[in-house]
Amino acid sequence: xxxxxxxxxxxxxxxxxxxxxxxxxxxxxxxxxxxxxxxxxxxxxxxxxxxxxxxxxxxxxxxxxxxxxxxxxxxxxxxxxxxxxxxxxxxxxxxxxxxxxxxxxxxxxxxxxxxxxxxxxxxxxxxxxxxxxxxxxxx
Numbered sequence: 001x002x003x004x005x006x007x008x009x010x011x012x013x014x015x016x017x018x019x020x021x022x023x024x025x026x027x028x029x030x031x032x033x034x035x036x037x038x039x040x041x042x043x044x045x046x047x048x049x050x051x052x053x054x055x056x057x058x059x060x061x062x063x064x065x066x067x068x069x070x071x072x073x074x075x076x077x078x079x080x081x082x083x084x085x086x087x088x089x090x091x092x093x094x095x096x097x098x099x100x101x102x103x104x105x106x107x108x109x110x111x112x113x114x115x116x117x118x119x120x121x122x123x124x125x126x127x128x129x130x131x132x133x134x135x136x137x138x139x
Contacts, residue, residue: 008025010048
């Protein structure tokens, strides 16, 4: 069974420092269609940092994934979601022990971690609850 990477390429920064960065959201074992279903869910619920005051949100389907375009007050920001087959990983963990005949492997059936919940923001884009508020390690 193939391993699929769910890759996100998103616009970060603003103004002259605006650029794109890529991240691997998750890796899934299964079919390409199963990976696309998971990727679509993540694309539909994705809440990027920019723009702070979105005016319009459009999600497009492509052959290998999805393109999210969000128009802000002054600029547009894009996020590309791609499903790609993993061919090589130099930092892959050691293979899990194969289960004996008749036993199941609970690690293989573990669902991918959920996407972080969207951040509640005021109309001007400022978070309602600051990320550092309530952290015990900052005292």
